[in-house]
Amino acid sequence: MSDDALTELRQRADRLDAEHVATDRRDAFELPEGVTYLDGNSLGALSLAARDALRDAVDRQWGRQLIRAWNESRWWTAPERVGDRIAELVGAPAGSIVVGDSTTVSLYKAVYAAARLRADDSRRVVLTDPDSFPTDVHVTRGVCDQLGLTLELVHPTEAASRLEGSNDVLLAAYSHVDYRTGELWDLAAITRAAHDAGALACWDLCHSAGVVDVDLAGGGADFAVGCGYKYLSGGPGAPAFLYVAPAHLPRFTNPILGWNGHATPFAMSPEHVPAEGITRARVGTPPVLGIVALEGALTAYDGLSVGDVRARSLSLTGFFLDCLDLLGIDLPVATPREDTRRGSQVSLRHPDAYAVVQALIARGVIGDFREPDIVRLGFAPLYLSHGDVLDAATALREVLVGEEFARPEHRRRDLVT
Amino acid sequence: MSDDALTELRQRADRLDAEHVATDRRDAFELPEGVTYLDGNSLGALSLAARDALRDAVDRQWGRQLIRAWNESRWWTAPERVGDRIAELVGAPAGSIVVGDSTTVSLYKAVYAAARLRADDSRRVVLTDPDSFPTDVHVTRGVCDQLGLTLELVHPTEAASRLEGSNDVLLAAYSHVDYRTGELWDLAAITRAAHDAGALACWDLCHSAGVVDVDLAGGGADFAVGCGYKYLSGGPGAPAFLYVAPAHLPRFTNPILGWNGHATPFAMSPEHVPAEGITRARVGTPPVLGIVALEGALTAYDGLSVGDVRARSLSLTGFFLDCLDLLGIDLPVATPREDTRRGSQVSLRHPDAYAVVQALIARGVIGDFREPDIVRLGFAPLYLSHGDVLDAATALREVLVGEEFARPEHRRRDLVT
Structure with missing residues (x-):
């Protein structure tokens, strides 16, 4: 594809992110540098408030209130x-x-x-x-x-x-x-x-x-x-x-x-x-x-309506589907394209789906594999942006075009897939 | 009782603590200043290693390994x-x-x-x-x-x-x-x-x-x-x-x-x-x-035999029973005095058991109440010493002699007893 098309997609991503800024809760989560995390449908990203609540529960409630925390906390x-x-x-x-x-x-x-x-x-x-x-x-x-x-x-x-x-x-x-x-x-x-x-x-x-x-x-x-x-x-x-x-x-x-x-x-x-x-x-x-x-x-x-979160989710997955089309990624899409029939993920079929997922992970895009041939990409709306979506789509394109999934190191199966 | 008797009990506590020093794991736990915690049979005290393991699981494993932690951790x-x-x-x-x-x-x-x-x-x-x-x-x-x-x-x-x-x-x-x-x-x-x-x-x-x-x-x-x-x-x-x-x-x-x-x-x-x-x-x-x-x-x-921990536990509860006798605390003891028939707690009966427990807590000795008339004192052996046992017994004596349990503030029931 041309650089112009990619530039246009990037501009569209920026525009969509601006439209949905009210549901951007990225600051509430911690994600490693360089990671685009599309597995929040399996294990949601680290919530900073969860971390803080846990520290308080351990250090102050368990440690100092002890048994009294059942009432006091x-x-x-x-x-x-x-x-x-x-x-x-x-x-x-x-x-x-x-x-x-x-x-x-x-x-x-x-x-x-x-x-x-x-x-x-x-x-x-x-x-x-x-x-x-x-x-x-x-x-x-x-x-x-x-x-x-x-x-x-x-x-x-x-x-x-x-x-x-x-x-x-x-x-x-x-x-x-x-x-x-x-x-x-x-x-x-x-x-x-x-x-x-x-x-x-x-x-x-x-x-x-x-x-x-x-x-x-x-x-x-x-x-x-x-x-x-x-x-x-x-x-x-x-x-x-x-x-x-x-x-x-x-x-x-x-x-x-x-x-x-x-x-x-x-x-x-x-x-x-x-x-x-x-x-x-x-x-x-x-x-x-x-x-x-x-x-x-x-x-x-807090302060969000789940309807707005749903709208952001549909915008993210919808934009990803558009990116697939515009970037020429022609894998079969297992997920319905109609908004009313789509959850918050996009699943693609590929005969080497496991290796495709591993190759994506090597590029910092974490999704997961599901038997028998599913590349599963979840879009947790609170901490993903349309920019992340475009990054993921371009990484997927590289993996497919460069046949990176064919490398032996991407075929080794772990206990938990 | 005389000061001499108390001094003798304190010396005995010190001697027993020295005998059981190999099973002293007090450093592995955090307890608030001024608290003698006899409720480890309901909620064990804060383990520092548990706290550290949890921090690592949250900050590094969940936060950075993300889904990969299922394998990597x-x-x-x-x-x-x-x-x-x-x-x-x-x-x-x-x-x-x-x-x-x-x-x-x-x-x-x-x-x-x-x-x-x-x-x-x-x-x-x-x-x-x-x-x-x-x-x-x-x-x-x-x-x-x-x-x-x-x-x-x-x-x-x-x-x-x-x-x-x-x-x-x-x-x-x-x-x-x-x-x-x-x-x-x-x-x-x-x-x-x-x-x-x-x-x-x-x-x-x-x-x-x-x-x-x-x-x-x-x-x-x-x-x-x-x-x-x-x-x-x-x-x-x-x-x-x-x-x-x-x-x-x-x-x-x-x-x-x-x-x-x-x-x-x-x-x-x-x-x-x-x-x-x-x-x-x-x-x-x-x-x-x-x-x-x-x-x-x-x-x-780690490095302890459960037999040695059991011996320490029996020594703690046995010493508490002796303290009751020597301090003239004549509440009915619900717990068997024979070592082979005793777990790691000592339970006493008192018609105002709930208030007795609250009065003890006000003195920093945390035990719990069980229906209908049980003052339940658990002796978690890893972090309690014979010195703690004597402190608890003397506090109990004060509560009973001073009828501190009769104070209205000790009768208010919380949701969780």
Whole structure:
């Protein structure tokens, strides 16, 4: 391509960055020099506020308040407090979200509770997406096996027709965004189809929370879970969140009965009396350090509307798609080009996808590989600019044009891909 | 009492501290000036190595290695690696312990797996201690309800006779140390009684790991769980550990099927194939920050034998009991005086126990209250000295003699007691 075309793209990037300056939170994060980080959908970048919150939690709260920090630093109520902050990002009312366990454990609780709410002699089927992140399929199948239910693997595009006119489905458990292709599914439509068939709907928001204007309440979702360490930048292994629609809370049955979900935990009674509200979804002592870090990270959203963040995200991914076209990168794009069907990532297919990702990393552009042939590039909107997007696209062009992916050093697989 | 008696006690404290100098790890912890911390059995004191490990994990690993830290900083294998370090403290072989979820979730997995191993038409009964920490009773009852089993509340002193000659029990699930009284139960004897009756044994080591010379393998325990944030000082809400006897691993059924317990997690297969070994007990993405902090904290045990730590612990609690006698503190002692029956705490009964604890805290001696009438004083051996023990005893004497517990400000209850 000509230098002129590149100059024009650079000018466009600058113009778009100026347009979206209100959602630029780059100063809230630390990223190494020379790195363009397109893996915030796997591990969000270091949040400076998370780091500071963690230091305070360790040095002052743990170190000096000691056991008193449970009251003085409000550790005990942190799962609900941080849940309320996340609720603002995913269109949920206060008191409907709790954080603490992993996504998988949270989903186990959601699917189990849904089944207990709705399973009867005629309703024995749970639908889920065979292309969901595997843990979703595993944990859902596990609950079905435990309760004698049938798991049916139905792609999201077929979910509505499978549900229509049926009366055997009790739950449709879907991911909001396909973790590989980045396709955004219609939460409201699938939820409506489930409800019309008398079923419940459970959503995995791992790849939409914080970047898509999720509307759990408006969409009628019954249950949802989501991850704290991807776009929310809560840190490695950050606690996940669990949403239970308020209408279901009085009959929410937690399969893992622990003291943190008890109505009066410090009465130390051997009888389990579930707490009112979302607290009954808690289990054991919460991972305080992880929750505190997540709470710090969420301050990056202070003063922002998630709608504006979504607009920035779409602008970034849309600009990247344009760059692919204008730079002549003609890899098959697995991600829908329509805004309404796209999460916050762009996935490309390449037969040597793993090596392409490694070659990009060697150029300072960090994305990741997903089986079997996906180059996955996530665009965390709070700390990426349109300039970064252009840098990534030009690096990808170099990798492909120079066939850098063919070098042997880019083919060595690590334990974690 | 006379000044002479106090002087003599002080000399004895100094002599005992000199005798046990090899297990003094006070320098590995930070405690506020003027505080005698007798609540390390609820939240262990700040470990400096945990703090440093966490800083490195945040600033360098998360901040600069970013997603690459899963390989470069060995985050992925941390649950098993830290499990192996804990195994050395509780007499378990390498490859039998994993860390990650909360104690309650870990116990849920253990009880469920035990039931799946052993429940049949004739064995439908699970025994547990009505006086166990409530979460143990709740989660065990929950599994029983799910699987149609019967929970029988049988005190540890009655467990052997309940088991003898029976053939209906599938699991005896007990706590190694009573969290209120500090009584240490005979793990090997109860396990033997369970095995003689064809049942399995599961142990909660929350109040013994790191302070009692637990011998899981020698005692024949089938399953065990324990806490990372008490004597192990992993930090608030630190991940718990789960032990599965190697003989049971091939048939261990995890009720919560997640991608971290999969044989080939990065193949991203929708079929769940359990990993070999203890890895199959993993569930979701592990709480990396919490595990890293715990790994740091465990370095306090480097170069120590747990037998020597146990000897120091018994010396501390034994000296405290002597101080009570010699200082004329005649509260009923809930904790056994025999070394073989005592964990690492001393619990006293007082009708105003809550206020007594608050009055002690006002004097800088931090213990805790447990319903209904327990003043609970934990002696974390690594950072407490016999001098601290004497300070605590003299403070207690002042609180009682001066009736300081009668002051109104000591009766106000906080959320977390």
